[in-house]
Amino acid sequence: MLYLYQLIVDKYGWDWLRRFVAQDVAWVRGTQEPADRVEAGTAAVALGTDGMLTPADGVRTRFVLPRHDPFMAWAQRAAILKNARHPAAAKLYLNWWLSKQTQSDFYMWSVRTDVRPHAGYRPSGSTTTPTSAAxxxxxxxxxxxxxxxxxxxxxxxxxxxAPSPGWLGLHPGR
Incomplete structure (x- = not known):
């Protein structure tokens, strides 16, 4: 989220942020709580969250991508640690997760170049989608x-x- 705000401030300046803050914005940690608040009807809009661009049945939240402004979309990282207790199971999991079928079924962008984006999704890396490299x-x-x-x-x-997942990670403060 920090990077997203960097992109916004770079484009619109600190005065934009001052005017934004003056609107009595609810600042929360993480990306899940904003989505939960919008879905529950306790917030009208969220700037930093994630979800499906093509909503599932029963989901009231709608995501709208900007036509000209940046938005964040990047691949999550995964690795098998050298001293993993069950490296074969980890490899099976990653093979499943990265398979063409699973990547095609997942509601977000695929990390695979041979999987087309879902309806409503622009190709990852388009001019308004900052890359994970950036x-x-x-x-x-x-x-x-x-x-x-x-x-x-x-x-x-x-x-x-509180952090969205309920904890700050394996080694907070290190």
Whole structure:
């Protein structure tokens, strides 16, 4: 999300962010809670969340992609650790997850170039879809990230609240 705000501030400036914050925005940690709030009807819109562009039956939330502004879409990373307890099971899982059938059935973009995007999805990497490589470059410049995070904090305050998955990860603070 930090990178998304970097893209927005780069395009529209800090004054845009000041005016955005003045609208009494509810700032929450993570990407699941915004989707849950919109689906529950307690929020009208969410800027940072994920979901299906073609909604499943019974889902009220609708995602709208900007025509000219950036939005985030990137592949999640996966690896089999060198000392994994069950490397064969991990390999089976990744083979299944990356299979053409599973990637075709999944509701998001595929990491495979031989799987066409679903209806309503632009090809990943289009001009309004920042690549994971661009995000990696941003995140690799730790001085830039920290400077931007501190500037953002001046506008929106410190990050508070429980993380979306309910925990901060395997090694928070390390």
């Amino acid at each position: 995000c990696e470059r941003f995140m690799a410049d730790r001085a830039l990230v920290e400077r931007f995070k501190q500037q953002l904090t001046l506008y929106v305050g410190e990050v508070t609240g």
